Amino acid sequence: MSSSLGNQVGQLARRSIVRTLRQPAQIVPAIVFPLFLLAVNTGGLKDATSLPGFPTDSYLTFILAVPFIQGALFSVMNSGTDLARDIETGFLNRLALTPLRGAALLSGLLAGATVLGVVQAVAYLAVGLIAGAEMAAGAGGALVLVLLSVTITVAFGTIGLFAALRFGSGEAVQGLFPVFFVFLFLSAMTLPLDLLTTDWFHAIASVNPVTYLLEAIRSLLIEGWNLGDLALGFGIALAIGAVGMTAASSALKSRLVRT
Protein backbone atom coordinates (compact mmCIF):
# COMPACT_ATOMS: atom_id res chain seq x y z
CA MET A 1 0.00 0.00 0.00
CA SER A 2 1.33 3.45 -0.90
CA SER A 3 2.05 5.64 2.09
CA SER A 4 0.33 8.76 0.69
CA LEU A 5 -2.54 9.80 2.93
CA GLY A 6 -4.95 10.24 0.00
CA ASN A 7 -4.21 6.76 -1.29
CA GLN A 8 -4.62 5.22 2.15
CA VAL A 9 -7.96 6.94 2.67
CA GLY A 10 -9.06 5.94 -0.84
CA GLN A 11 -8.25 2.27 -0.33
CA LEU A 12 -10.02 2.05 3.01
CA ALA A 13 -12.94 4.15 1.80
CA ARG A 14 -13.43 1.81 -1.15
CA ARG A 15 -13.38 -1.19 1.17
CA SER A 16 -15.82 0.48 3.57
CA ILE A 17 -18.25 1.44 0.79
CA VAL A 18 -18.15 -2.00 -0.85
CA ARG A 19 -18.65 -3.69 2.50
CA THR A 20 -21.65 -1.48 3.30
CA LEU A 21 -23.24 -2.01 -0.11
CA ARG A 22 -22.77 -5.78 0.19
CA GLN A 23 -24.72 -5.93 3.42
CA PRO A 24 -28.43 -5.46 2.73
CA ALA A 25 -28.98 -6.19 6.43
CA GLN A 26 -27.34 -2.83 7.12
CA ILE A 27 -29.03 -0.84 4.38
CA VAL A 28 -32.61 -2.13 4.40
CA PRO A 29 -33.48 -1.62 8.10
CA ALA A 30 -31.77 1.77 8.05
CA ILE A 31 -34.18 2.89 5.34
CA VAL A 32 -37.33 0.85 5.99
CA PHE A 33 -37.60 1.18 9.78
CA PRO A 34 -37.59 5.02 9.86
CA LEU A 35 -40.04 5.15 6.95
CA PHE A 36 -42.38 2.75 8.75
CA LEU A 37 -42.34 4.94 11.85
CA LEU A 38 -42.84 7.99 9.63
CA ALA A 39 -46.01 6.45 8.22
CA VAL A 40 -47.31 5.36 11.63
CA ASN A 41 -46.57 8.67 13.32
CA THR A 42 -48.10 10.66 10.48
CA GLY A 43 -51.27 8.60 10.61
CA GLY A 44 -51.53 8.54 14.38
CA LEU A 45 -50.57 12.09 15.26
CA LYS A 46 -51.94 14.21 12.46
CA ASP A 47 -54.54 15.73 14.79
CA ALA A 48 -51.65 17.37 16.64
CA THR A 49 -51.71 20.03 13.93
CA SER A 50 -54.93 21.35 15.48
CA LEU A 51 -53.06 22.30 18.67
CA PRO A 52 -52.70 26.08 18.97
CA GLY A 53 -49.20 27.13 17.96
CA PHE A 54 -48.40 24.07 15.84
CA PRO A 55 -46.12 25.42 13.10
CA THR A 56 -47.67 23.71 10.06
CA ASP A 57 -50.94 22.12 9.01
CA SER A 58 -49.10 19.05 7.67
CA TYR A 59 -47.92 16.65 10.34
CA LEU A 60 -46.06 14.70 7.66
CA THR A 61 -43.92 17.75 6.93
CA PHE A 62 -43.25 18.21 10.64
CA ILE A 63 -42.37 14.60 11.42
CA LEU A 64 -40.33 14.10 8.22
CA ALA A 65 -37.31 15.44 10.12
CA VAL A 66 -37.27 12.38 12.40
CA PRO A 67 -36.21 9.69 9.88
CA PHE A 68 -33.05 11.67 9.13
CA ILE A 69 -32.00 11.40 12.77
CA GLN A 70 -33.11 7.78 13.10
CA GLY A 71 -31.13 6.95 9.98
CA ALA A 72 -28.09 8.64 11.50
CA LEU A 73 -28.49 6.46 14.59
CA PHE A 74 -28.17 3.41 12.37
CA SER A 75 -24.88 4.88 11.21
CA VAL A 76 -23.51 4.55 14.76
CA MET A 77 -24.31 0.86 14.65
CA ASN A 78 -23.09 0.24 11.13
CA SER A 79 -19.74 2.03 11.32
CA GLY A 80 -19.09 0.75 14.84
CA THR A 81 -20.05 -2.85 14.10
CA ASP A 82 -17.89 -2.95 10.97
CA LEU A 83 -14.84 -1.69 12.84
CA ALA A 84 -15.53 -3.99 15.81
CA ARG A 85 -15.58 -6.91 13.39
CA ASP A 86 -12.20 -5.78 12.04
CA ILE A 87 -10.88 -5.79 15.59
CA GLU A 88 -12.43 -9.15 16.44
CA THR A 89 -11.13 -10.82 13.28
CA GLY A 90 -7.62 -9.38 13.70
CA PHE A 91 -7.81 -7.21 10.58
CA LEU A 92 -6.88 -4.11 12.60
CA ASN A 93 -3.81 -5.93 13.91
CA ARG A 94 -2.71 -6.58 10.36
CA LEU A 95 -3.30 -2.93 9.44
CA ALA A 96 -1.18 -1.95 12.42
CA LEU A 97 1.77 -3.69 10.77
CA THR A 98 1.49 -1.40 7.72
CA PRO A 99 2.53 2.28 7.55
CA LEU A 100 -1.16 3.24 7.67
CA ARG A 101 -1.96 6.53 9.42
CA GLY A 102 -4.68 6.68 12.05
CA ALA A 103 -6.42 9.58 10.30
CA ALA A 104 -6.61 7.52 7.10
CA LEU A 105 -8.13 4.57 8.91
CA LEU A 106 -10.84 6.61 10.61
CA SER A 107 -11.68 8.72 7.54
CA GLY A 108 -11.75 5.68 5.30
CA LEU A 109 -14.03 3.79 7.65
CA LEU A 110 -16.52 6.65 7.60
CA ALA A 111 -16.87 6.45 3.81
CA GLY A 112 -19.42 3.65 4.08
CA ALA A 113 -21.47 5.70 6.56
CA THR A 114 -21.28 8.70 4.21
CA VAL A 115 -22.58 6.76 1.21
CA LEU A 116 -25.33 5.18 3.29
CA GLY A 117 -26.16 8.65 4.64
CA VAL A 118 -26.68 9.99 1.12
CA VAL A 119 -28.84 7.01 0.13
CA GLN A 120 -30.92 7.34 3.30
CA ALA A 121 -31.40 11.10 2.98
CA VAL A 122 -32.47 10.90 -0.65
CA ALA A 123 -34.85 8.01 0.13
CA TYR A 124 -36.49 9.77 3.10
CA LEU A 125 -36.84 13.03 1.21
CA ALA A 126 -38.21 11.37 -1.93
CA VAL A 127 -40.76 9.30 -0.01
CA GLY A 128 -41.77 12.32 2.09
CA LEU A 129 -42.27 14.58 -0.91
CA ILE A 130 -44.17 11.90 -2.84
CA ALA A 131 -46.42 11.39 0.21
CA GLY A 132 -47.23 15.11 0.23
CA ALA A 133 -44.70 16.78 2.51
CA GLU A 134 -43.74 20.36 1.78
CA MET A 135 -40.24 21.70 1.17
CA ALA A 136 -40.48 25.41 1.96
CA ALA A 137 -36.84 26.08 1.05
CA GLY A 138 -37.26 24.67 -2.47
CA ALA A 139 -34.76 22.64 -4.49
CA GLY A 140 -31.76 24.37 -2.92
CA GLY A 141 -33.18 23.55 0.47
CA ALA A 142 -33.41 19.89 -0.50
CA LEU A 143 -29.69 19.89 -1.32
CA VAL A 144 -28.83 21.56 1.98
CA LEU A 145 -31.08 19.07 3.77
CA VAL A 146 -29.18 16.14 2.23
CA LEU A 147 -25.88 17.80 3.16
CA LEU A 148 -27.02 18.38 6.74
CA SER A 149 -28.32 14.81 7.00
CA VAL A 150 -25.00 13.38 5.78
CA THR A 151 -23.10 15.63 8.19
CA ILE A 152 -25.22 14.32 11.07
CA THR A 153 -24.81 10.72 9.88
CA VAL A 154 -21.03 11.02 9.70
CA ALA A 155 -20.92 12.79 13.07
CA PHE A 156 -22.88 9.97 14.71
CA GLY A 157 -20.70 7.47 12.83
CA THR A 158 -17.60 8.78 14.62
CA ILE A 159 -19.21 7.81 17.92
CA GLY A 160 -19.68 4.29 16.55
CA LEU A 161 -15.98 4.20 15.66
CA PHE A 162 -15.04 5.38 19.12
CA ALA A 163 -17.23 2.73 20.77
CA ALA A 164 -15.76 -0.02 18.59
CA LEU A 165 -12.18 1.06 19.33
CA ARG A 166 -12.85 1.52 23.02
CA PHE A 167 -14.70 -1.76 23.62
CA GLY A 168 -13.52 -3.89 20.69
CA SER A 169 -16.78 -5.79 20.55
CA GLY A 170 -19.70 -5.68 18.13
CA GLU A 171 -22.08 -6.63 20.92
CA ALA A 172 -20.98 -3.61 22.96
CA VAL A 173 -21.57 -1.34 19.96
CA GLN A 174 -25.05 -2.83 19.47
CA GLY A 175 -25.71 -2.15 23.13
CA LEU A 176 -25.27 1.58 22.45
CA PHE A 177 -28.35 1.68 20.22
CA PRO A 178 -30.88 2.04 23.07
CA VAL A 179 -28.70 4.70 24.68
CA PHE A 180 -28.79 6.80 21.54
CA PHE A 181 -32.48 6.20 21.10
CA VAL A 182 -33.01 7.88 24.46
CA PHE A 183 -31.62 11.11 23.02
CA LEU A 184 -34.15 10.92 20.22
CA PHE A 185 -37.05 10.02 22.49
CA LEU A 186 -36.28 12.82 24.95
CA SER A 187 -36.23 15.52 22.28
CA ALA A 188 -38.84 17.61 20.46
CA MET A 189 -39.35 14.62 18.19
CA THR A 190 -43.13 14.43 17.97
CA LEU A 191 -44.16 17.94 19.00
CA PRO A 192 -42.46 21.35 18.79
CA LEU A 193 -40.50 22.43 21.86
CA ASP A 194 -43.10 25.07 22.74
CA LEU A 195 -45.85 22.44 22.86
CA LEU A 196 -44.05 20.09 25.25
CA THR A 197 -46.30 20.84 28.19
CA THR A 198 -44.68 18.51 30.73
CA ASP A 199 -42.16 20.72 32.53
CA TRP A 200 -39.39 18.19 33.15
CA PHE A 201 -39.68 16.83 29.62
CA HIS A 202 -39.49 20.35 28.19
CA ALA A 203 -36.40 21.04 30.30
CA ILE A 204 -34.61 17.91 29.06
CA ALA A 205 -35.63 18.45 25.44
CA SER A 206 -34.38 22.06 25.64
CA VAL A 207 -30.82 20.95 26.45
CA ASN A 208 -30.88 17.89 24.19
CA PRO A 209 -28.80 18.61 21.05
CA VAL A 210 -31.04 16.30 18.99
CA THR A 211 -33.86 18.85 19.39
CA TYR A 212 -31.77 21.44 17.52
CA LEU A 213 -30.75 18.99 14.82
CA LEU A 214 -34.45 18.30 14.28
CA GLU A 215 -35.25 22.02 14.27
CA ALA A 216 -32.59 22.69 11.64
CA ILE A 217 -34.09 20.08 9.34
CA ARG A 218 -37.62 21.30 10.07
CA SER A 219 -36.65 24.87 9.31
CA LEU A 220 -35.92 23.88 5.70
CA LEU A 221 -39.14 21.88 5.41
CA ILE A 222 -41.53 24.28 7.15
CA GLU A 223 -40.09 27.81 7.23
CA GLY A 224 -37.73 28.14 4.30
CA TRP A 225 -34.30 29.61 4.97
CA ASN A 226 -33.75 30.14 8.69
CA LEU A 227 -30.02 30.70 8.84
CA GLY A 228 -29.92 30.73 12.64
CA ASP A 229 -31.49 27.26 12.93
CA LEU A 230 -29.32 25.93 10.11
CA ALA A 231 -26.12 27.30 11.62
CA LEU A 232 -27.03 25.76 14.97
CA GLY A 233 -27.82 22.39 13.36
CA PHE A 234 -24.61 22.26 11.33
CA GLY A 235 -22.64 23.56 14.30
CA ILE A 236 -23.94 20.85 16.62
CA ALA A 237 -23.36 18.12 14.03
CA LEU A 238 -19.80 19.31 13.40
CA ALA A 239 -19.14 19.56 17.12
CA ILE A 240 -20.39 15.99 17.68
CA GLY A 241 -18.20 14.86 14.77
CA ALA A 242 -15.15 16.66 16.15
CA VAL A 243 -15.63 15.22 19.64
CA GLY A 244 -16.27 11.74 18.23
CA MET A 245 -13.24 11.89 15.93
CA THR A 246 -10.97 13.11 18.73
CA ALA A 247 -12.18 10.37 21.05
CA ALA A 248 -11.84 7.75 18.29
CA SER A 249 -8.28 8.90 17.47
CA SER A 250 -7.33 8.62 21.11
CA ALA A 251 -8.95 5.18 21.40
CA LEU A 252 -7.18 4.08 18.22
CA LYS A 253 -3.81 5.00 19.67
CA SER A 254 -4.58 3.02 22.83
CA ARG A 255 -5.83 0.06 20.83
CA LEU A 256 -2.79 -0.02 18.55
CA VAL A 257 -0.51 0.16 21.57
CA ARG A 258 -2.50 -2.65 23.18
CA THR A 259 -2.26 -4.82 20.07
Added chain:
Amino acid sequence: MSEQRTAGVRDVARGVAWRSIHNFLTNPAFLVPSLLFPLFFFVSFAGGLAAIGEVPGFDFPSGYTAFQFVFVLLQSAAFGGVFTGFAMARDFESGFGRRYMLAAGHRSGIVLGYALAALFRAFVTWTVLSAVALVAGMEIAGSGGEILALYALAVLVNVAATMWAAGVALRVRSIQGGPLMQFPVFLVLFLAPVYVPLDLLSGWIHAIASINPVTAMLEAGRGFISGDPVLVIAAFAMGLVLSVLFALWAKGGLRSAEAGG
Protein backbone atom coordinates in the same frame (compact mmCIF):
# COMPACT_ATOMS: atom_id res chain seq x y z
CA MET B 1 -49.39 -42.59 32.67
CA SER B 2 -50.98 -39.22 32.07
CA GLU B 3 -50.00 -38.10 35.57
CA GLN B 4 -46.45 -39.23 34.93
CA ARG B 5 -46.37 -37.26 31.72
CA THR B 6 -47.70 -34.14 33.41
CA ALA B 7 -45.09 -34.48 36.14
CA GLY B 8 -42.38 -34.94 33.49
CA VAL B 9 -43.46 -31.84 31.58
CA ARG B 10 -43.58 -29.90 34.83
CA ASP B 11 -40.06 -30.96 35.85
CA VAL B 12 -38.60 -30.02 32.48
CA ALA B 13 -40.48 -26.70 32.48
CA ARG B 14 -39.25 -25.89 35.97
CA GLY B 15 -35.62 -26.59 35.05
CA VAL B 16 -35.73 -24.59 31.82
CA ALA B 17 -37.57 -21.70 33.48
CA TRP B 18 -35.14 -21.59 36.39
CA ARG B 19 -32.11 -21.36 34.10
CA SER B 20 -33.73 -18.75 31.86
CA ILE B 21 -34.81 -16.62 34.83
CA HIS B 22 -31.38 -16.96 36.42
CA ASN B 23 -29.73 -15.76 33.19
CA PHE B 24 -32.18 -12.86 32.98
CA LEU B 25 -31.61 -11.70 36.55
CA THR B 26 -27.84 -12.12 36.64
CA ASN B 27 -26.90 -10.67 33.26
CA PRO B 28 -27.35 -6.88 33.05
CA ALA B 29 -27.24 -7.12 29.24
CA PHE B 30 -30.59 -8.97 29.39
CA LEU B 31 -32.14 -7.29 32.44
CA VAL B 32 -31.43 -3.63 31.72
CA PRO B 33 -32.93 -3.37 28.19
CA SER B 34 -36.05 -5.24 29.35
CA LEU B 35 -36.61 -2.61 32.02
CA LEU B 36 -35.38 0.47 30.20
CA PHE B 37 -37.11 0.09 26.83
CA PRO B 38 -40.68 0.21 28.22
CA LEU B 39 -39.71 3.05 30.53
CA PHE B 40 -38.27 5.06 27.65
CA PHE B 41 -41.41 4.52 25.61
CA PHE B 42 -43.60 5.47 28.57
CA VAL B 43 -41.59 8.58 29.42
CA SER B 44 -41.42 9.65 25.80
CA PHE B 45 -45.09 9.10 25.04
CA ALA B 46 -46.63 10.20 28.32
CA GLY B 47 -44.23 13.11 28.82
CA GLY B 48 -43.53 14.24 25.28
CA LEU B 49 -47.02 13.87 23.93
CA ALA B 50 -49.03 15.14 26.89
CA ALA B 51 -50.39 17.97 24.74
CA ILE B 52 -52.15 15.40 22.55
CA GLY B 53 -54.63 15.06 25.41
CA GLU B 54 -55.83 18.55 24.46
CA VAL B 55 -56.58 17.67 20.84
CA PRO B 56 -60.29 18.26 20.05
CA GLY B 57 -62.19 14.97 20.37
CA PHE B 58 -59.70 13.37 22.76
CA ASP B 59 -61.75 12.72 25.87
CA PHE B 60 -60.03 9.88 27.71
CA PRO B 61 -61.18 10.37 31.32
CA SER B 62 -58.02 9.17 33.11
CA GLY B 63 -55.71 11.45 31.16
CA TYR B 64 -52.93 10.91 28.66
CA THR B 65 -50.52 9.22 31.09
CA ALA B 66 -52.98 6.39 31.77
CA PHE B 67 -53.86 6.25 28.08
CA GLN B 68 -50.21 5.59 27.18
CA PHE B 69 -49.57 3.35 30.19
CA VAL B 70 -51.90 0.72 28.76
CA PHE B 71 -50.08 0.70 25.43
CA VAL B 72 -46.65 0.46 27.05
CA LEU B 73 -47.89 -2.30 29.39
CA LEU B 74 -49.11 -4.41 26.48
CA GLN B 75 -46.01 -3.57 24.46
CA SER B 76 -43.72 -4.70 27.30
CA ALA B 77 -45.81 -7.87 27.59
CA ALA B 78 -45.23 -8.59 23.93
CA PHE B 79 -41.54 -7.74 24.00
CA GLY B 80 -41.03 -9.85 27.14
CA GLY B 81 -42.08 -12.75 24.94
CA VAL B 82 -39.91 -11.68 22.02
CA PHE B 83 -36.81 -11.23 24.21
CA THR B 84 -37.38 -14.73 25.59
CA GLY B 85 -37.49 -15.94 21.99
CA PHE B 86 -34.06 -14.35 21.55
CA ALA B 87 -32.78 -16.32 24.57
CA MET B 88 -34.23 -19.50 23.10
CA ALA B 89 -32.59 -18.86 19.73
CA ARG B 90 -29.28 -18.14 21.44
CA ASP B 91 -29.52 -21.40 23.39
CA PHE B 92 -30.14 -23.39 20.23
CA GLU B 93 -27.38 -21.56 18.35
CA SER B 94 -24.86 -22.34 21.09
CA GLY B 95 -25.92 -26.00 21.21
CA PHE B 96 -27.49 -25.75 24.65
CA GLY B 97 -30.92 -26.24 23.15
CA ARG B 98 -29.79 -29.53 21.64
CA ARG B 99 -28.74 -30.68 25.09
CA TYR B 100 -32.20 -29.73 26.35
CA MET B 101 -33.72 -31.83 23.60
CA LEU B 102 -31.57 -34.83 24.50
CA ALA B 103 -32.16 -34.53 28.23
CA ALA B 104 -35.88 -33.73 28.32
CA GLY B 105 -38.22 -36.67 28.41
CA HIS B 106 -41.14 -34.43 27.57
CA ARG B 107 -39.98 -31.73 25.18
CA SER B 108 -43.11 -29.62 25.33
CA GLY B 109 -41.83 -28.79 28.82
CA ILE B 110 -38.97 -26.87 27.16
CA VAL B 111 -41.37 -24.45 25.51
CA LEU B 112 -43.44 -24.23 28.67
CA GLY B 113 -40.30 -23.43 30.68
CA TYR B 114 -39.37 -20.56 28.39
CA ALA B 115 -42.99 -19.33 28.55
CA LEU B 116 -42.85 -19.26 32.35
CA ALA B 117 -39.57 -17.34 32.18
CA ALA B 118 -41.16 -14.86 29.75
CA LEU B 119 -44.00 -14.33 32.16
CA PHE B 120 -41.55 -13.75 35.01
CA ARG B 121 -39.65 -11.20 32.88
CA ALA B 122 -42.93 -9.44 32.14
CA PHE B 123 -43.92 -9.34 35.82
CA VAL B 124 -40.59 -7.74 36.74
CA THR B 125 -41.03 -5.13 34.00
CA TRP B 126 -44.65 -4.44 34.91
CA THR B 127 -43.75 -3.92 38.54
CA VAL B 128 -41.19 -1.25 37.67
CA LEU B 129 -43.37 0.31 34.97
CA SER B 130 -46.43 0.48 37.22
CA ALA B 131 -44.42 2.01 40.05
CA VAL B 132 -43.00 4.69 37.74
CA ALA B 133 -46.46 5.42 36.33
CA LEU B 134 -47.95 5.83 39.79
CA VAL B 135 -45.10 8.09 40.90
CA ALA B 136 -45.66 10.12 37.73
CA GLY B 137 -49.23 10.73 38.88
CA MET B 138 -51.17 8.35 36.67
CA GLU B 139 -54.89 8.44 37.40
CA ILE B 140 -56.65 5.10 37.82
CA ALA B 141 -60.43 5.20 37.72
CA GLY B 142 -60.95 1.46 37.30
CA SER B 143 -61.81 -0.88 40.18
CA GLY B 144 -59.42 -3.48 41.57
CA GLY B 145 -61.10 -6.16 39.44
CA GLU B 146 -60.78 -4.05 36.33
CA ILE B 147 -57.08 -3.46 36.96
CA LEU B 148 -56.61 -7.19 37.48
CA ALA B 149 -58.38 -7.76 34.17
CA LEU B 150 -55.96 -5.32 32.52
CA TYR B 151 -52.97 -7.33 33.77
CA ALA B 152 -54.71 -10.60 32.78
CA LEU B 153 -55.00 -9.21 29.27
CA ALA B 154 -51.29 -8.38 29.36
CA VAL B 155 -50.57 -11.99 30.40
CA LEU B 156 -52.42 -13.23 27.31
CA VAL B 157 -50.41 -10.85 25.11
CA ASN B 158 -47.22 -12.12 26.72
CA VAL B 159 -48.17 -15.78 26.14
CA ALA B 160 -49.14 -15.15 22.52
CA ALA B 161 -45.90 -13.24 21.79
CA THR B 162 -43.77 -15.88 23.51
CA MET B 163 -45.37 -18.65 21.48
CA TRP B 164 -44.87 -16.66 18.28
CA ALA B 165 -41.20 -16.02 19.07
CA ALA B 166 -40.67 -19.63 20.20
CA GLY B 167 -42.05 -20.91 16.90
CA VAL B 168 -39.56 -18.75 14.99
CA ALA B 169 -36.65 -19.53 17.34
CA LEU B 170 -37.23 -23.28 17.10
CA ARG B 171 -37.38 -23.17 13.33
CA VAL B 172 -34.44 -20.82 12.70
CA ARG B 173 -32.38 -21.94 15.75
CA SER B 174 -30.14 -18.88 15.42
CA ILE B 175 -30.17 -15.38 16.83
CA GLN B 176 -30.24 -14.24 13.19
CA GLY B 177 -33.95 -14.99 13.40
CA GLY B 178 -34.28 -12.07 15.84
CA PRO B 179 -35.67 -9.54 13.34
CA LEU B 180 -38.24 -12.11 12.23
CA MET B 181 -39.45 -12.45 15.81
CA GLN B 182 -39.36 -8.75 16.55
CA PHE B 183 -40.49 -6.89 13.46
CA PRO B 184 -44.00 -8.41 13.04
CA VAL B 185 -44.72 -7.77 16.72
CA PHE B 186 -43.50 -4.19 16.41
CA LEU B 187 -45.58 -3.78 13.26
CA VAL B 188 -48.83 -5.09 14.71
CA LEU B 189 -48.40 -3.02 17.89
CA PHE B 190 -47.73 0.26 16.10
CA LEU B 191 -50.53 -0.26 13.59
CA ALA B 192 -53.00 -0.01 16.48
CA PRO B 193 -54.31 3.28 17.94
CA VAL B 194 -51.10 4.09 19.83
CA TYR B 195 -51.32 7.86 20.24
CA VAL B 196 -55.03 8.65 20.00
CA PRO B 197 -58.25 6.59 20.21
CA LEU B 198 -59.43 4.74 17.11
CA ASP B 199 -62.16 7.33 16.46
CA LEU B 200 -59.55 10.05 15.97
CA LEU B 201 -57.60 8.08 13.38
CA SER B 202 -58.45 8.46 9.74
CA GLY B 203 -57.35 7.18 6.35
CA TRP B 204 -55.24 4.07 5.86
CA ILE B 205 -54.16 3.79 9.48
CA HIS B 206 -57.79 3.82 10.65
CA ALA B 207 -58.61 1.05 8.18
CA ILE B 208 -55.71 -1.11 9.37
CA ALA B 209 -56.22 -0.34 13.06
CA SER B 210 -59.91 -1.28 12.74
CA ILE B 211 -59.04 -4.87 11.78
CA ASN B 212 -55.89 -5.15 13.91
CA PRO B 213 -56.51 -7.60 16.80
CA VAL B 214 -54.32 -5.48 19.09
CA THR B 215 -56.81 -2.61 18.78
CA ALA B 216 -59.51 -4.49 20.69
CA MET B 217 -57.03 -5.41 23.43
CA LEU B 218 -55.74 -1.87 23.65
CA GLU B 219 -59.21 -0.35 23.80
CA ALA B 220 -60.33 -2.91 26.39
CA GLY B 221 -57.23 -2.21 28.49
CA ARG B 222 -57.85 1.53 28.33
CA GLY B 223 -61.46 0.88 29.27
CA PHE B 224 -60.33 -1.07 32.34
CA ILE B 225 -58.00 1.65 33.60
CA SER B 226 -60.61 4.37 33.11
CA GLY B 227 -63.37 2.34 34.76
CA ASP B 228 -65.40 2.13 31.59
CA PRO B 229 -64.84 -1.38 30.17
CA VAL B 230 -65.39 -1.83 26.43
CA LEU B 231 -64.78 -4.73 24.03
CA VAL B 232 -63.98 -7.01 26.98
CA ILE B 233 -65.16 -10.28 25.42
CA ALA B 234 -63.62 -9.45 22.04
CA ALA B 235 -60.27 -8.60 23.65
CA PHE B 236 -60.02 -11.74 25.78
CA ALA B 237 -61.28 -13.92 22.93
CA MET B 238 -58.64 -12.39 20.66
CA GLY B 239 -55.93 -12.97 23.26
CA LEU B 240 -56.96 -16.60 23.76
CA VAL B 241 -57.26 -17.34 20.04
CA LEU B 242 -53.83 -15.82 19.34
CA SER B 243 -52.29 -17.73 22.25
CA VAL B 244 -53.71 -21.05 21.02
CA LEU B 245 -52.77 -20.42 17.38
CA PHE B 246 -49.21 -19.43 18.28
CA ALA B 247 -48.93 -22.37 20.70
CA LEU B 248 -49.66 -24.63 17.71
CA TRP B 249 -47.05 -22.65 15.75
CA ALA B 250 -44.53 -23.23 18.57
CA LYS B 251 -45.44 -26.94 18.65
CA GLY B 252 -44.66 -27.12 14.93
CA GLY B 253 -41.36 -25.39 15.68
CA LEU B 254 -40.56 -28.02 18.27
CA ARG B 255 -41.17 -30.74 15.70
CA SER B 256 -38.91 -28.87 13.29
CA ALA B 257 -36.16 -28.64 15.92
CA GLU B 258 -36.52 -32.37 16.63
CA ALA B 259 -36.29 -33.18 12.94
CA GLY B 260 -33.32 -30.85 12.57
CA GLY B 261 -31.43 -32.81 15.22
